[in-house]
Amino acid sequence: MLSVRGLTKSFGGFVAVSDVSFEVSEGELLGLIGPNGSGKSTTFNLIAGTLKPTAGSIRFEGEEIGGLAAHQVCHMGLARTFQIPRPFRKLGIRENVTLAAYYGRHGRVGRDEAEALAVEALETVGLPSDAATTTEGLGAAGLKKLELARALSTQPRLLLADESLGGLDVAEMDQAAEMLERIRTEKGITIVWVEHIMGVLMRVVDRVIVLDHGEKIFEGLPADAARDRRVAEVYLGTQH
Amino acid sequence: MMTIRWPLALLFAVLLLLPLGLQDYLLHMAIQILIWGFVYTGWSVMGRFGQVSLGHGAFLGVGAYTTALLWNNFGLVPWIGIPIGVAFAVLLALVIGYPCFRLKVVGHYFALVTLALSQVVLLSIVAARDITGGSLGMTPNSVGQSSWLALQFTSKMHWYFVALAVWAFGLWVWVKVDRGMGRAAMEAVSEDETAAAAVGINVTREKLRVTVISAAMTAFGGALFGQYQMYLNPETLSGIGVSLQIVFAAIAGGMYSLLGPTVGALLTIALTEGLRIGFGTTLIGAANTIYGILLILFIIFMPRGITGFFGAWTKRRAATAAATT
Numbered sequence: 001m002l003s004v005r006g007l008t009k010s011f012g013g014f015v016a017v018s019d020v021s022f023e024v025s026e027g028e029l030l031g032l033i034g035p036n037g038s039g040k041s042t043t044f045n046l047i048a049g050t051l052k053p054t055a056g057s058i059r060f061e062g063e064e065i066g067g068l069a070a071h072q073v074c075h076m077g078l079a080r081t082f083q084i085p086r087p088f089r090k091l092g093i094r095e096n097v098t099l100a101a102y103y104g105r106h107g108r109v110g111r112d113e114a115e116a117l118a119v120e121a122l123e124t125v126g127l128p129s130d131a132a133t134t135t136e137g138l139g140a141a142g143l144k145k146l147e148l149a150r151a152l153s154t155q156p157r158l159l160l161a162d163e164s165l166g167g168l169d170v171a172e173m174d175q176a177a178e179m180l181e182r183i184r185t186e187k188g189i190t191i192v193w194v195e196h197i198m199g200v201l202m203r204v205v206d207r208v209i210v211l212d213h214g215e216k217i218f219e220g221l222p223a224d225a226a227r228d229r230r231v232a233e234v235y236l237g238t239q240h
Numbered sequence: 241m242m243t244i245r246w247p248l249a250l251l252f253a254v255l256l257l258l259p260l261g262l263q264d265y266l267l268h269m270a271i272q273i274l275i276w277g278f279v280y281t282g283w284s285v286m287g288r289f290g291q292v293s294l295g296h297g298a299f300l301g302v303g304a305y306t307t308a309l310l311w312n313n314f315g316l317v318p319w320i321g322i323p324i325g326v327a328f329a330v331l332l333a334l335v336i337g338y339p340c341f342r343l344k345v346v347g348h349y350f351a352l353v354t355l356a357l358s359q360v361v362l363l364s365i366v367a368a369r370d371i372t373g374g375s376l377g378m379t380p381n382s383v384g385q386s387s388w389l390a391l392q393f394t395s396k397m398h399w400y401f402v403a404l405a406v407w408a409f410g411l412w413v414w415v416k417v418d419r420g421m422g423r424a425a426m427e428a429v430s431e432d433e434t435a436a437a438a439v440g441i442n443v444t445r446e447k448l449r450v451t452v453i454s455a456a457m458t459a460f461g462g463a464l465f466g467q468y469q470m471y472l473n474p475e476t477l478s479g480i481g482v483s484l485q486i487v488f489a490a491i492a493g494g495m496y497s498l499l500g501p502t503v504g505a506l507l508t509i510a511l512t513e514g515l516r517i518g519f520g521t522t523l524i525g526a527a528n529t530i531y532g533i534l535l536i537l538f539i540i541f542m543p544r545g546i547t548g549f550f551g552a553w554t555k556r557r558a559a560t561a562a563a564t565t
């Protein structure tokens with residue numbers, strides 16, 4: 001479904017993502033982990049069109065999307081959440097999501113339909129779906145949910161979820177992980193899930209890719225990742 | 241909805257009957273308020289989304305001069321000349337807007353680009369003095385009588401109703417923009433372009449949309465004002481002075497509410513007339529300085545303008561009244 005080949009991004013002289021390749025197959029829940037600054041969010045930004053790759057190719061359902069604008073990628077059915085939530089504060093919660101439903105489908109849904117899609121997405125993530133509630137009262141968990149609802153309402157086939165657990169307490173983390181799992185099974189949406197901690201993610205994902213300093217250092221089953229020497233080095237510090 | 245509809249209907253009824261009781265001088269004031277209210281409403285269609293243009297004089301000038309030049313040189317009636325002038329302004333808006341929006345020239349930088357634009361148009365009009373009359377201005381050829389075809393009227397009453405219709409049209413456009421999904425999209429864009437793009441909003445397109453609407457309205461207003469005055473001057477129809485006057489009026493009146501820009505027009509016309517009557521010709525040109533100072537004061541103390549301020553005030557009063565009963 002998604003095929004990333006030799007993806008590279010440098011900021012000036014600094015290489016944030018270096019020759020990364022991986023595949024995501026339909027229906028998969030793939031984990032993408034790595035310590036802070038290892039290039040996970042940059043990888044997402046490249047796939048979603050927020051950043052332009054320095055080199056490499058990104059194919060989504062057979063079509064090259066590397067270098068497309070973010071809104072075009074969204075229209076193709078690929079949605080993403082931001083690590084640090086970026087709600088539209090001037091709009092209410094439902095309006096945030098309705099907007100995404102309307103524009104995410106690129107004029108293929110009317111306003112009423114967008115409204116219905118928004119309500120559905122808000123119910124999926126467990127946020128109030130009335131028109132009056134503002135984003136003001138949302139805490140960390142609520143803002144993460146809004147990110148997710150907004151992405152979901154664009155009706156994606158592939159979802160890139162960036163650090164859905166950041167800033168959450170243990171109970172909220174379990175809830176969030178369970179939600180992603182549910183979105184995958186119930187809605188049939190393929191998911192790439194980024195997290196810098198292993199934790200809950202490892203229990204849920206089918207497969208995991210580990211980045212370090214912009215390079216892919218591991219790809220395989222979660223159980224194998226836990227036993228991998230390089231992964232251990234990255235996560236536990238170098239052990240001689 | 242009811243709360244908004246009734247006063248508006250009442251306002252229109254008053255405005256329809258108003259000219260019956262006014263002498264020419266007050267009618268002249270009213271016409272100017274309506275035409276400029278239309279222009280300021282046009283500015284706020286984009287300004288309210290944080291797209292601050294300091295160069296709307298450019299569109300004003302293009303609309304007015306195109307219409308007048310086509311009439312004087314080719315005998316094209318304003319019914320054709322105005323659409324062509326509006327089309328030129330739209331083209332100009334696209335030529336400036338597209339690269340700006342693609343290259344993410346926003347905020348102060350965008351304001352500076354538009355400021356330069358208005359000056360370029362002013363200098364072009366002055367430089368082309370052979371056909372535009374340069375800084376001395378120009379006069380559209382008069383047909384010497386009232387003519388719908390030439391859009392020239394000897395009676396102010398005619399002009400009043402033309403201006404009223406155009407002004408009402410401007411309000412309608414404002415409401416259309418306000419009620420559409422495009423408004424929410426532009427609110428999102430004005431807050432966070434990256435997040436807006438991520439949910440499928442074509443940021444460049446949405447920005448161009450409001451810019452084009454705004455430029456078209458401004459050019460239309462400029463052309464109309466030229467027709468009404470039967471005199472075009474580069475200083476009053478392009479350049480920084482009038483551009484800042486537009487910004488001042490829209491912000492002071494309140495660009496987030498339907499009638500805000502019109503209140504702004506009331507203010508600028510009153511100010512200009514007040515200065516003229518109170519100080520005669522000694523203070524000619526002082527208006528711009530005063531606009532500048534007032535603009536700063538408004539931005540600091542009343543950023544939502546007069547209508548925004550009183551809107552919040554009545555809401556607060558209603559809230560305290562409800563709390564005490």
Ligand SMILES: Nc1ncnc2c1ncn2[C@@H]1O[C@H](COP(=O)(O)OP(=O)(O)O)[C@@H](O)[C@H]1O
Nearest residue numbers: 011016034035036037038039040041042043196
């Ligand atoms: N726009 C940018 N300009 C310069 N450096 C950047 C930019 N975005 C990310 N980086 C750098 O790239 C590296 C990878 O960042 P990021 O992808 O956010 O890491 P992660 O999401 O894995 O924590 C970091 O060192 C970060 O400072």
Ligand SMILES: [Mg+2]
Nearest residue numbers: 040041042083
């Ligand atoms: Mg990150």
